[in-house]
Amino acid sequence: MPDPLLAHPGPVQTWERQPSSLLARHEQGLTQIDAVAPDILRVRFCPSGEPRPRRGWDPTLELPATELGVSGDDDALHLFVDRLVARLDCANGTLAFAIPDGNEFAEDLAPPGWRAVTLGETALGQTPDTELPPGPARIGLFLSKRMSPDERYFGLGQRPGRLDRRHRRFTNWTVDISSPGHCRGDDNMYQAHPVFLAVRPRLAWGLFLNSPWYSTFDVGASDPNALTLFTLGGELDYYLFAGPTPAAVVDQLTRVTGRPALPPLWALGYHQSRWSYASDAEVHAIAQTFRERDIPLDAIHLDIDYMDGYRVFTWDPQRFPAPTETVAALHARGVRAVTIVDPGVKKDLTSGYRVAEDGLREMHFIREPQGEPFSGWVWPGESLFPDFCRTDTRRWWGDQHAALLDAGVDGIWCDMNEPAIVDRAFGAPGEQARPIPLAARHGDAGEAQQAETHNLYGTLMARAAAEGFARQRPDRRPWVLTRSGFLGVQRWAASWMGDNRSCWEDLETSLPQLASMGLCGSVHVGVDIGGFYGDCFAELFARWMEVGTFYPFMRNHTQCGSRPQEPWAFGPQIEALTRAAIRLRYRLLPYLYTLAHLAHHRGEPLLRPLLYDFPDAADLHQIEDQLMVGPQLMIAPIYRPGVRRRLVELPPATWYDFRTGMRIAEQDAMIAAAPLGALPVFVRGGAILTLGNVRRSTIEPLTELTIEAYPDPDAAGEWTLIEDDGEGLDYRNGGLAERHFEIASLRSGATLTIAARAGGYRPPPRRLTVRVHLPDEPADLRLDGHAHIAWRWSATDQAAEITFDDDGDTHRIEIIP
Template structure:
């Protein structure tokens, strides 16, 4: 290169560098970035850094979890969280300091705080950087706003944040958290109904998590503002975030849900098929729906009643013109195996002097949200002028919970808290004014800026806690639309008012997976779409994939076509019925996985990277998912007739329908017929199943069914309890571990009963062992050779029954 050229190149680089600095300065314009550290104070399990008037506190919260807090004026806010329920239990902390940095080590994680300027970096024991502040943009504030910027490696992937539309991978997009009634949302819509300010970073199989515990309107920008960094912050409140070291994605989800709580075990009936629409009325129509399910022998457990069962849309009332024998109807449905779920929106009709108890008692007990001048805030919703409970007060939550007494005494099984963002009609912002006042138990108040995103969660909490008191030991079922981190402690949820389009079917899977890894495993969508009428094939495909979603609920709006399983003729009905039956056959497997979620936080519906973080080819897979650990689902989500390419996860996999075995390396290209949904079972899985029932309370006719798919890490489990009470908390459960060992010439299956304190419906187990190239020479159960086995040369499986299986047993097949 000539000297002239070299000088020209140097000049170009200097200009580019200056532009980059100017760009960074421009992005940070108006922000007060934290300055240099002037003082270091060692606290118990923490280090406090002073930089000018500001203070930053870095605390070891638990093994693998650090907490960072910023106080711009040096005074930390009252330490309270609506989300975090886990108490700190820090490991031993080691603090080292030199002229340039402070290093805090706890367990396998080290936090390095650079002093000039103050920058915070997290690394593992080997010194590998996990998460680091962007050097040109230290943490900052601007009045009440707070913000932090982090380096963004070019190959790092970002997931979670709850119910965000579009692809599950968040990189190159920006998001706002402000619970919003988002009717008709599409893939670019944001914000939506929930605020889950938690995300997972994943790079080359190594993961970390960040939980930004701030209830104000918050933002997350994964590279839209700048190519080399991401950021998060809020319009008010504290810069207060937790770093979760993982390093496996599963561990991140376990850590986060331990912090914010896990979903309690739901009633078994809530995992059956649920039928809903806006609205089933009058009473004769609701009865017709239930009768048709039973006549057609299509399994179902739940029917919903939307707002038209109420008198003038006032919550906790009954329209006796539409439902003249409401109580008997609920009882009759119970007798037919149907559980009724009622919508109970949180807005209370402003209806003085008409003996409307929720309003009258609420006024008497001073339970409603107020304006700054002390008057009660009134907003228009479905009943017209309405008032809103002040759910941030314990006594108000108790009052709300008591309102369910009459419905519970009638036999209503569950409740649906809708419109709880909160949604207010005829306002541009669709919610309460930001200066409305919410009271706290300590006598202080917060405005709606701080309360908005937790309002729906506290509504669901009030419902759940009220039902715990009223339902005499029965497990509550609450469905909420709005949520904040921790809402999984009280309710299931769904994706809100979607549309009956192929695009929404396609978007449902990444949204549900995102909710699952964001701590909410009990999720579903409005199958078939809330808005619009889906064509027959689309509805059928939705029934297929919905059968392997955690919540299986068909729902649609007023003015749309009927959407029950039997619409569109006998061919469509038969396919939909088949997939509903598949779900009921899988209930032992499903319930076992749901129990795992209640203990560990690991969701039933899982993205591939949760189990296979090293398989980078699945990092962007929005179509396929795991149903539990062992079932791989590749649903058809397009109306195109092109062949469907399927890449299997690592290991070998069996076709669920045919038993054919496929290696991971095999690239499948299928043209699934309308009645086919590609479904595979992990080689090494042992899957418990049952005969079909019409509802979960019906006793299956036959033995427990156990499908054995020999392969590596061959194992499975079964969990059972009574399915509806809290007796499981006292240990009244059945838990069995299964294993198998296979060679080229034999398979041995073993069953070990870990706890036998609940008597199930079965006593014997029917086994199907797959992967049999030929008929076995001998089949033994224990030491006894049996002859009543059967070999299927087409499915390559061997079937036989083991009696008395509520004890330890083994079976051996010799080929």
């Protein structure tokens, strides 16, 4: 039913074209449409008639303006950029969009509307407020768009439910859920991503609601034909992405919100964590046991117990009396140290705790509406909370990390940054959430309310940490991990999905959850392998390790009081399977690191749903238990107890079995064997996989590189391996090594061409093995700058082996039947 209380803009009274914008003034309010790029338009409707000024913490980037074409008549204004057109109805202010071929989408069902709203109309259930604060927080904007019957909706970030979001309602408000675990009925979680990707035959498009305020998306839940957006804040502001493919929408989104940061190579290795490894002796023992058991390891995470009374930026003098020596000992074993940092600063003004004293004196903490510093309870007791909207506060907070970085710490883990706060000591009778008041003031001049900035808190904390790291170690890439975030957090941090459970359901949930995060621009993501809450057990742990091998961020983590969850904790059989899974991760690192470079340059997710690579195969779009790892690998995890085989839908392509190298007969589906320790993995025809040797950690050099080529019967394939020094910043100035590979189709002879290495970085010498997986068909190998080498395989021949020298590398070429 239409809301009779809504105000609407009414007819366009006047309009003005600027080089990259249209300003249309209605009877009430202003519509402003900006040409952000040839395939992106930004739409703003301002009931006040004046757009809100840009904030210093705005999650979007300012892109170079694109010329906007405008023509008009009495009925409508027509707007166009190269790949997107729009029509603004002059009578009522509704908009419709189309790509140049005339395919229409995102049509308004009614003009934008607004009215005063109350706290009770929102789902802000944890707030102690009795009403919304005065001002923009009380003005709600509504917009409904037509949903095409054949359209499916994806994205909306960190959710525990199905990959396809149609028929559900979502709110965007970061919160530390208390299920515990990732229950399917939960809505809000630690991160907020008000963006979706709509996919229908021959078209994908996207919409990003550029509002950090509380907002909702009703994706056909109330009306099966209507997508309804709602936001507080007194202004409607959204970006419209033209697609026309899912990959194009993700590219467009990350052009607006920022490309993912390039992680150091070690961050893609295996991480071990627990709440908590509570002493330096325990940390040393964990690292030593990994080495003794010959299990690769790149990082150990230190949870809250390394601190002195949970005071951030301190070390406990009894349990970690010599942190520099502790970290140095880890480094000697090739292991990096990652330390947790919470935003809550203990309100300790009597013991010389400078973080609290200086922060209060310099007014770095969030203040109540009346002006006094806000305090709430977290791990250290009563605590104060930095105002990360302040430029000076972000710099001050970043500088505090010197207490950790000077000890040699390699990464920063931002936790509890929704922020999660309670009203009394943890565990005390009657304890309940006590969020920051919605009217609390933020910003350099106190220009914003908590109601506006709440969703940005985790992102701005991660930004402060990353910027502080960059100032103190200007020659190294920062690595920050965050629990909470908003769109754009990928510029500063990797993310994990918070406190899941040791159960099969949360293993299954991780698949659509991480795939959805990738569609929203956060590509370096993972979940706690084995589960955080509760006790894991052998079969579940083995299966979780299998799929965790392919998470972009691979960390094993669990809570205090749970049973041990290290790889050897479940007996020799599971230890062997876990060792093999982690070793496979290290073999995959050259491929995964290349994917990280691609993500950094164009936003391309490492882990993604089938719809990303096969947008024309509509029957595969809702499949969420098979995922692509880059463009060349597909995994089909096992997420139920006792299962030893499973149905695998095969997308339209040629497929090979990764473990056997055998080509799979052409078919739409198959039953794949999946004994424990053997996750079904498939390689796409035309793939050229770049694999490395097993290493104890990435601190050891890559001594072997294997090129596995899988020719397609009809189509050529190509791949470019990207390498750099793994940790520095020289990649920004040409310090890369890029080597391009091409494999011709089987019908064309399966010629494999290896181009000469390009770029300013020269990897250490290593042995190169090239394997071409072929049936009984001819094959050629070409190397630019070298003699042409050719062979033909037959059933009676052994695999051909040719050794040659290339820039100090010893190369060996095999043909594998």
